[in-house]
Every structure is written in structure tokens, then in C-alpha cells.
Amino acid sequence: MHSKKEKLSLFIFIDALGWEVKQRQPEFLKGLIQDSKPLDTILGYSSACDPSIISGLTPSEHKLWSSFYYDPTGSPFKWTRFLRLLPSAIFSRGRIRNQMSKLIKRVCGFTGYFQIYAVPFKYLPLFNYAEQKRIWEPGGLPYGESIFDRMTQEGIPYHVHDSDIPDDLRFERLAADIQNQRIDFAYCSFGRLDALMHAEGTDSPNIKKLMQWYDGKIRALLDAAEENYEEVSWYIFTDHGMHNVTGSYDLIADVEPLDLEWNQDYAAFYDSTMARFWFLDERARAPIIKALSNHPKGRILSEQELKASGVWFEDGQYGDLIFLMNSGTQIVPSFMGIKPTKGMHGFNPADPDSRAALSSNKNISANITKIQHIHQLMLTELGLD
Ligand SMILES: [Zn+2]
16 A cells, blocks of 8 residues: 545546536446536637636636737737738648648747637738737736646646647546646646537537546546545536537628728627627728628627626727627638538527536535636635635
8 A cells, every 4th residue: 555645636627518518428427426517608719718717707807808809010920921922722721721820829939729720811910819828827817817826826736738739648647647646736628529529519429439438537537546645526627518500601791891991990800609890990880880780690799798798898809899699600701710610619608508517526515606616616625715
């Protein structure tokens, strides 16, 4: 018998394992889960949700919401201007855009998650990018403190995932840290489920197989934790669910015919479920509002609704006007992709399919109802609250 370390807190993030998805997988960690509940997500994508989970703050507070925002003077992409001269056919290929993303990330010195997706190269120099730093380390947030800042101040040894390696290696590295009793805390994120459901939708038979794989990996991890620690608390959670895509719509085609000059009168960024508009000249406001009002495929979000969702920005950083698509309808083409996917998240947070989930081997306190409350849970586990 080797000696055990006192306590381990495990926070295991399975991207897109929302409440509805989890309910359809009753075998997942059966017999181990003590308590489980849905959590409210935040309007937007992981670029908004993940910083909230690790800080307890809303996007209005930590200032990370969508990835790209209009900022021609501060744009780190000005040097990419020459790329617009190259034939666009080259850049419509996924693999080439992937290589380009890596190159741009390196040249710009970004350490955070970065993809150029399908942002047209002619527009790229007008935009800035929010998540320039890796958020999973101290100093990673533009505003506020994350759990990683806090653990570093307190000298708590922790494990955090490496975003550049696949899920199976992430399990291996976490298991090694547990077996060597090197850590008191782990925050480890896994991405395969999100990728699978984007590609195949929420009804794919492959989801069950993948969840069996996760089940096996997590059970092995928990066994190793029990062998090496007197006390183990674990939480399995996510930041959002997943919708099946039921239709696509070319929203750009509604805006381009308006008699408005791009980058003179207005600028726009088309995410996959949202369109965001900046009014550079007041004369752009009325026609854009008119084109998007009483729209059959989506709606303009009110200031009130944005404030209630924690995604209101006084300075219009992420847009002066936000248009959200009807749930299930994807903007195609958008700046995030030229083809539709089978699954997508980032629709109305109030939908059942949008909800996140939290499961644990402990009872979850009643005041944990939103994804950003997981930060409080982490503090409590560490005895830092
Ligand atoms: Zn996703």
C-alpha cells in the first residue's frame, strides 16, 4: 500500500454534453452519479461561456463574447491585406484555411484558441480578435480573475488540459498527474462529442458509442483517483447543449442589396447563429433595422434581453445591433462556415436543447443554476470561498 494524498477535485468538461443529450444517455456513469441538474447557458459560443465558467463573470464583465469584432485601427490582421489578392478558391479549402489559421496565430502571437473559419480575407484587416490569450492560465482574461489566477496565488498544484492534443492524450496526461499525486485540482476539457454532433447531429448512433468510450475513460480515471487520494470530488459539466440544424438561410443576401457602403456606412460579422452590425454612419441604422424587423428567420435582440443575458456592451464592441436566428436555422454562408452543419449551438439560451448540465458524486447545492456558478463550486472545493 502506498500512501494517499488528502484530496482531489476533478472538473471534467465534456463540450456540448447538454442536459438533453445527457438524458438520452442513461448508461453514462450509471451508479456513480449522485446528483445531476441542467444549467442555464449564456447566449453565444464557447468563446463566451468558457471564460464565464472559470471566472464566475458574465461576458459583459470579462469582455469576451464572440470571437471577432470590428476594430480597423486595432486589428492585428492588417498585414494579411495581401491575401485578398490571391484566388479565393485556394482559401475555400478547409485544410488550407487550417494551415492559414496556424500561421496567422503564430504571426499575431496569439496563445488562445484561434481559427479564421470562413472570414473573407478582404474583411479580416477590419476586425480584431477577442481571445488572444490562452484563457486556461493565470492572466488569461482581459478583465477579472479566473480560477487559474486564484490557484496560482494560493500555490495550489493543478492540472489543466492542453488544447492542442486529442482527447485520448488529455486523459493520459491527467491520469499520469493523478497517479503521481502531483495535483490537488484538475480542469480538463474534452472536445470529441461537440465535433461529432456538429458533423452528425444529436440523433447520431455514434453518440452512444462515444459516450461509452468517455464512460470507460472516466471510470478508469476515477479508479486511479480513489487509489491515490483519501477524498475525491468530481464534477462532469459543459457550457452548452446542441441543436439539430433544420434549415439554413442566406442572411447576407438580405443585407448586401441595401444601398449601403461596407466599411463606410456599416460593418457586419456573420456568426453561424447570429449576425452583428456596427453602424459607422447613422444613415445605415434605419434600413438595416427595417430589413431585419419582422424577419421570418430570426429577430433583433433588445437591449433589455442582451442585458439580462449578460452580453450587453455599452460601447458596442461586439455590435450595435444583434440579430439572432430562429433555433435550428443556421446562417449559410456565414463568416464561420460556407456549408451547413448537422448540429449547431448558439441559439436561444432558453431552449431546452441549449441547456448545459452538471453531474457529480456529491449533492449539488440549489444555488448552482447557471454555468458561471461552476466557478463558485470550484472555489468551494478548494476551500477558497
Ligand atoms: Zn461546438
